[in-house]
Amino acid sequence: MNDLSVRLMNCFSEVFPGLEKNEIFQASPRSIQKWDSIATINLLTIIEEEFGVSFGPEELERLTSYPSILEYLETKDRTSQFEKE
């Protein structure tokens, strides 16, 4: 597991304490009962704090599961590394 996914898992654990690893990997509002609109705002804000990113309105609508958020962060990370090079 890479550093990004570990940090993202920690964010999920802060908002949804008690989730097992495998539950986090598949986490979405469908699989987690406590994932309501407030949890969405808390989760995305914590991710913004942790990764120094800022989600626009489209991303707020699209990023509704662990895999989708991880993919977004990995793409962001690759882009910023490419820009550095």
Next chain:
Amino acid sequence: MKLVDALRILREAPHNAKPFLTFLACGFTPGHLQTFLAANLQTLLPDRCVEVTTGLYGDIAGNIGQIDTLDGEAAAVIVEWSDIDPRLGIRSLGGWGPKQLEDILRSLLPQLNRIKEHLQNASARHQVVVSLPSLQIPPIAFTPTWQASSFEQELEEEVARLGSWIVRQPNLKLINSAYLTRHSSGFDRFDVQSEVLSGFPYGLSFASRLAQALAQLIINRVPKKGIITDLDDTIWRGILGEVGIEGISWSLERRGHMHGLYQQLLRALSEEGVLIAVASKNNPSIVQQALKSDRMFLSAKDVFPMEAHWGRKSESVSRILKTWNVSAESVVFIDDSPMELAEVKATHPEIECILFPKDDYKAVYLLLTNLRDLFGKTSITKEDSIRMESIRHSAIFKESVDDPFSADDFLRQAEAKLELSLHKIPVDPRALELVNKTNQFNLNGKRLSETEWQAFLGNPESFLLVAEYQDKYGPLGKIAVLAGRNVDNKTCVEVWVMSCRAFSRRVEHCCLAYLFDKFASEEIILDFKVTEKNGPFQYFLSEFSPQPSALGLRIPRGSFIAKCPARFHSIRELNDE
């Protein structure tokens, strides 16, 4: 505070503890502000389980109106421009043209008056803290944004008028907008995307800062009590022993102005009841002469005790703490030498040691601001203005009564006068202040919020006795508070505190005797609990060998009369005046 920290604090709160309910009244989506407020309150109240509830979106007046009906202990009200008129926000498209500006101004006063009326009702039973608009007015006026318009000036003038009213109300407190400005710039406060998409207008860091300020206003922390300060390169610029009295300075022309400002603040703090003492490695006679200079802002009479010698500063601090009879944690030690600070800290780890940053103008200014925060209080009482003098007199008094053979003789000639009042209304802020800061002569260590205190006093069975003392050595002000209930010929005392400055004067005996007489009680029952610090109270109790009962410790009238030592006080009752 980061959001992740706030969520963690709330998750780890003691969920079975006594709840602390707070209502957050705002017209916007409370969002992270609610989380941050709860987390900040939880940090300040680690033994309670904080819960923050909120009202309806878009109805600030209605939400404030709800406070009156709630059982919570406190309420926070956040008013933003869009609450005054939705057209002053960005979620409404009601028009920003000249006609709308006129209409907004026309509806301004009625809406502010509605808010004022609801605040007045809400504060009748609750402590309410208020934040007035902290965001910028949107670009609604026709002037360029660098030019102030009459429209904006009128809005701000009326809101400022509401603020002036709020700060004069006993149960309302207002966030200082200058404090918010110091910690966050205007544009960072506003999160446009969040406001448009979710109706929450604040940037995360501003929400955190605002919540912190609200929590601090709700939970009045106990201010520090005393400052122990160095002299050389602190009170004045220069080393007295090297340059002499003429060589030291605190004036602008001799580059000592920041020391003058420090003196000026110490003088003000002294007048506000803060204890000031000196711990300096110096020749004591030259120090006395220097402090007598009429050019000094801080004079010898503002300082007690004065520890000027060549011994260790930690020892000076120990003696000062003993004379003041305060704990190290309520004192700040200020010195320009990191070594002296470390030496004092090693002996008194609870003391807050602060470096005086000589030659750094900005750092000295920040120190002055920090001292204001450490010693700031909501109001100044009569007792604050006489505290230093009464400690000076207490030191003389204590020396005399420590000899048990002369105690009666000494007290007989002291010309002690005790004023006793059973008035519950108007609520005396000094009484609650004493209850919440007294440790040593304290029946049970109980601390009460303003709301709990008001609820207690509102009970028709309850009584409150406040004692004010003076003798020929000077006044001590209001120094004792007893509160409880009268039930079936029994007087049950639930709160009893007395300032340590009044020890050895038999004030406690007079208070008990007064209760027996006034309420014709056959016994007084004390809701006593041992605390870490209430040794002096335990010592007092041991005089009467009270008997345990289901309600507390019983002191029968006969037992009290038989064992009470002589009292020489002239008692004056204030109840019928």
